[in-house]
Amino acid sequence: MISTRELTKDFVVSRTETVHAVRGISLDVAPGELVAVLGPNGAGKTTTLRMLTTLIAPTSGTATVAGYDVRSDPARVRRRIGYVGQGNGAGHSQRVGDELLGQGAIYGMDRRAAKRRTAELLENLELKELAQRKVSELSGGQRRRLDVAMGLVHAPGLLFLDEPSTGLDPQNRANLWQHILRMREQHAMTIVLTTHYLDEADSMAERVVVVDHGEVIADDTAEVLKTRLAGDRIVLTVAASNHSRIQELAERLPGAREFTSTGDQVSVRVTDGPGALPILLGAAQQDGVPVAAAQVHRPTLDDVFLNLTGRSLREADTDGKAAA
Numbered sequence: 140m141i142s143t144r145e146l147t148k149d150f151v152v153s154r155t156e157t158v159h160a161v162r163g164i165s166l167d168v169a170p171g172e173l174v175a176v177l178g179p180n181g182a183g184k185t186t187t188l189r190m191l192t193t194l195i196a197p198t199s200g201t202a203t204v205a206g207y208d209v210r211s212d213p214a215r216v217r218r219r220i221g222y223v224g225q226g227n228g229a230g231h232s233q234r235v236g237d238e239l240l241g242q243g244a245i246y247g248m249d250r251r252a253a254k255r256r257t258a259e260l261l262e263n264l265e266l267k268e269l270a271q272r273k274v275s276e277l278s279g280g281q282r283r284r285l286d287v288a289m290g291l292v293h294a295p296g297l298l299f300l301d302e303p304s305t306g307l308d309p310q311n312r313a314n315l316w317q318h319i320l321r322m323r324e325q326h327a328m329t330i331v332l333t334t335h336y337l338d339e340a341d342s343m344a345e346r347v348v349v350v351d352h353g354e355v356i357a358d359d360t361a362e363v364l365k366t367r368l369a370g371d372r373i374v375l376t377v378a379a380s381n382h383s384r385i386q387e388l389a390e391r392l393p394g395a396r397e398f399t400s401t402g403d404q405v406s407v408r409v410t411d412g413p414g415a416l417p418i419l420l421g422a423a424q425q426d427g428v429p430v431a432a433a434q435v436h437r438p439t440l441d442d443v444f445l446n447l448t449g450r451s452l453r454e455a456d457t458d459g460k461a462a463a
């Protein structure tokens with residue numbers, strides 16, 4: 140559905156300044172996949188989506204989207220995709236319902252089909268009561284739901300969503316996801332989205348592409364990324380006088396690293412937490428070291444990013460925002 144090779148984008152800001160926003164992204168997305176693109180502010184996520192949706196031309200490299208080259212066949216690409224940008228797409232003075240019908244018309248839907256889709260989307264995205272309101276009167280979250288509805292009207296085979304859930308409250312985030320997943324099932328959609336909600340990428344996407352400084356630094360299922368690049372963390376509650384003994388025992392576990400000790404707790408990262416915990420507890424018992432409590436923490440995608448880059452995705456985000 141998507142195939143890019145060494146895609147780059149430079150923005151020439153001034154005679155002396157060029158921003159290398161995307162530095163060579165090669166990506167393949169198969170039909171039906173749901174791919175989440177993660178990365179800190181300024182990583183190049185939006186720029187990549189804008190190239191794939193033909194809104195800006197790549198500086199170098201190639202990209203085929205829905206079977207057509209983004210450079211030589213942009214019109215064909217556009218007809219087959221939906222795009223919900225990071226900013227707001229809808230016009231200000233239009234009414235919500237008309238805006239959706241208009242979007243259907245732009246994509247060549249007949250009026251009856253556009254009406255049916257509009258009614259369905261208004262219902263599913265909790266916009267029904269707002270159908271007669273002007274777009275300019277909507278709240279931020281209502282507006283975001285309308286943006287997403289706009290990208291879904293013509294039920295595209297390939298949908299790009301740039302931070303679809305940013306600014307939504309938890310209830311509306313859940314509704315939005317429910318609708319996206321249902322649409323995907325009904326219309327066999329392929330979806331590529333960006334998000335700053337790591338839990339969302341983790342639970343919804345089958346594949347996570349981590350982007351940093353305009354490059355793909357990891358690309359796999361969340362499960363594999365977490366296991367391979369972060370590992371589980373075992374935390375034991377043990378008297379401080381026994382910490383060094385526990386460390387000696389823990390260091391024998393497969394993949395043991397990052398041993399830390401604070402207060403009455405020791406922590407070690409291992410490849411397989413549930414497998415390693417009984418071994419560690421058994422060894423402690425044999426040595427006569429009392430363990431008051433034991434926990435296994437599964438890693439998060441933030442741990443993955445930390446391992447790949449040495450910085451936390453949350454911190455990287457804050458830095459980006461401060462700089463922006």
Ligand SMILES: Nc1ncnc2c1ncn2[C@@H]1O[C@H](COP(=O)(O)OP(=O)(O)OP(=O)(O)O)[C@@H](O)[C@H]1O
Pocket residue numbers: 150151152158159160178179180181182183184185186187225459
């Ligand atoms: N039109 C432009 N002109 C100059 N620089 C740009 C332009 N668009 C983006 N950039 C720069 O390119 C880099 C990548 O920006 P991009 O919007 O792709 O990041 P992002 O990963 O989407 O970030 P965010 O999470 O904040 O949305 C940034 O350094 C940004 O300042």
Ligand SMILES: [Mg+2]
Pocket residue numbers: 184185186225301
């Ligand atoms: Mg962006």
